[in-house]
Each structure stands twice: as C-alpha cells, then as structure tokens.
Amino acid sequence: MASKDELACVYAALILADDQVAITDDKLSTILKTAKVSVEPYWPGLFAKALDGVNVRDLITNISNSAGSAPAAGAGGGGAAPAAEEKKEEKKEEKKEESEESDDDMGFGLFD
Template sequence: MSSNDELSCVYAALILQDDDVAITAEKIQTILKAANVEVEPYWPSLFSKALEGVDLKGLITNVGSGVGAAPAAAAPAAAAPAAGDAKKEDKKKEKEPESEEEDDDMGFGLFD
C-alpha cells in the first residue's frame, strides 16, 4: 500500500517530467514545499535515484501496450499441454476401475 509520502513524490516527479525538467531530489523537494506537503527527507532522493536514467514518458505511454499481448501469447502454449493432460486423465480414469475390480476379485470388499 502506498503512503502519502510516496504518492506525493510520484506526483512531483510526474510534474517535473511533464515540464521536461530533470528529476532531482532538490526539484522534487521544491515542488513539495510549494504544495505545502511534508515528506520524510529520504523520499525525494530515493525517487530521484530510482528514476535516474529512466525514460519516464516512454514508461508511461507503454504501460498498456504489453499487458494485453502477454496473456494472448501464452494462451496457445497453455492449451497444448491441457489437451495432453486430458488424455492422461482419461487413462487414469480407465485404470481406477481396474484396481477396484482387482480388489473384488481377491475377495476384499467394502461390506464383506
């Protein structure tokens, strides 16, 4: 669960990115002071280090592009083993009655 400190730093970083300004701890802290938001002192530096060298605009615009493709690609691969599993289950079902018959043939029964 996100804390208000984290959320405040995220919004400050997004504001800086929207204005094409480099995301630094000092600039995040400046935005937070202007908004009268107090956060723990380590949050701005943590966010600036985490976002250092990251293309934030590319990250934001590509959030939804990969999400839909991954399950669709995995579905055919998952369907093939499922068919094989169904055959194995059929064989298991066929074997189970045989084991019951063997017990009956030996004179062992539930109500004997």
C-alpha cells in the same frame, strides 16, 4: 499501502516527467514545497536516485502495453496448448504408477 510521502513524491515525479524535465532531488523538493506538502527529507532523494536514467514516460507506456498484450499472446496458441498439457499429465500419471509398483515389487510399502 503507499504512504502520503511516497504518493506526493510519485505525483511530483510524474509532473516533472510530463514536462520532460530531469527528475532530481532539488526539483522534487521544489514541487513539494510549492504544493505545501511536507514529506520526510529522504523521500525526494530516494525517488531521484531510483528514477535516475529512467524514462518515466516510456515506463508508463510499456506497462500499459505489456499488460494488454500478455493475455493475447497466451491465448494465441489455440488448441495446441491444451493437447500438450494433457500429454504431460498422462506422462506424470504413468510415472507415478510406475513408482508405486516398484515399491510393491520390493516387498515393502510406506507404512510397513
């Protein structure tokens, strides 16, 4: 679970991203001081380094788009996917049966 310090930095970073301002250590610290939220001194720097060169707006937008489209892409296969899975299962069963028979042919089993 996220700590209070982490959440405060996330919200400060989102405020900066919403205003289309570069996310830096100083700007995160300024927002946190203005909001009268005290955090460990390393958190703003950590978030600034992690988000350096990252477009937070695109990141948030892409997360919501990919989460919604992933199941749709998987379901688009229709009836072809189940048929392929059945064939794979049949092949696996055949291989298992062959390996069991080969052990019996040699004259020894697992518990002999």
